[in-house]
Amino acid sequence: MAQLTHGVNDGVATVVIDHPAKRNAMTDPMWAALPPLLTALAADPAVRVLVLTGAGDTFCAGADISTLASGAGAAQHLAGAAEEALAAFPKPALAVIRGYCVGGGCQLAAACDLRFAAEDARFGVTPAKLGIVYPASSTRRLAALVGPATAKYLLFSGELIGTERALRTGLVDEVLPGADLDQRVAEFTRVLVGRSQLTQAAAKEFAAGRTDRDAYWAGQARGSGDTAEGVAAFLERRVPRFAWNVPVTSSAPAPSVTSG
Numbered sequence: 001m002a003q004l005t006h007g008v009n010d011g012v013a014t015v016v017i018d019h020p021a022k023r024n025a026m027t028d029p030m031w032a033a034l035p036p037l038l039t040a041l042a043a044d045p046a047v048r049v050l051v052l053t054g055a056g057d058t059f060c061a062g063a064d065i066s067t068l069a070s071g072a073g074a075a076q077h078l079a080g081a082a083e084e085a086l087a088a089f090p091k092p093a094l095a096v097i098r099g100y101c102v103g104g105g106c107q108l109a110a111a112c113d114l115r116f117a118a119e120d121a122r123f124g125v126t127p128a129k130l131g132i133v134y135p136a137s138s139t140r141r142l143a144a145l146v147g148p149a150t151a152k153y154l155l156f157s158g159e160l161i162g163t164e165r166a167l168r169t170g171l172v173d174e175v176l177p178g179a180d181l182d183q184r185v186a187e188f189t190r191v192l193v194g195r196s197q198l199t200q201a202a203a204k205e206f207a208a209g210r211t212d213r214d215a216y217w218a219g220q221a222r223g224s225g226d227t228a229e230g231v232a233a234f235l236e237r238r239v240p241r242f243a244w245n246v247p248v249t250s251s252a253p254a255p256s257v258t259s260g
């Protein structure tokens with residue numbers, strides 16, 4: 001069975017890529033299901049952080065090759081839409097990576113804000129092995145993350161790299177022993193949940209290069225009360241209680257996703 005599963009606990013939404021028969025490769029229905037699922041999670045005020053991970057000991061081995069054989073263009077379109085929906089998710093998104101993070105899996109990981117990996121993780125961007133033109137937006141996102149030279153190395157060769165090079169080039173942000181990864185992710189997401197969503201959402205837009213909403217964010221800051229609360233909490237030596245939430249932009253329900 002190939003599916004996306006998800007749950008929300010203590011402000012953290014965890015989305016799991018679950019296709020054990022093929023190292024969590026993404027099928028067309030899985031690609032198609034990710035954008036509406038992300039829309040629903042973005043609109044849920046209980047969700048403050050997103051974690052994307054794979055079931056078992058693999059993150060995602062890419063797109064299911066059998067779907068590419070029946071129509072690479074359609075599969076690429078679905079994958080691109082899923083990547084863009086993930087990149088546009090308005091709250092912090094963290095990829096938690098074990099084992100293989102290859103092809104479409106690396107595409108999804110790169111669309112997250114941060115990537116924490118187990119020491120045994122392996123990374124690759126492999127369209128050159130299949131004669132596929134990697135999308136322009138995905139290429140630019142990869143190059144912005146790791147630099148043009150490393151992006152070209154990955155795209156030209158299709159070879160896999162380990163966590164040492166991935167950390168050095170910026171493809172991942174932290175590397176931990178596999179046994180320590182879950183605890184570190186729990187600690188870090190707890191930190192993110194306690195921080196100002198206003199700050200996070202604005203920083204995410206600005207870091208992505210959007211420069212036309214300074215006035216919008218200034219207005220949000222004036223009306224939110226987050227700054228006054230943050231200063232008061234600091235002076236009173238207590239944990240701040242930030243109230244601003246990402247505005248609801250869609251009421252799309254979370255889908256139930258299963259494919260054969």
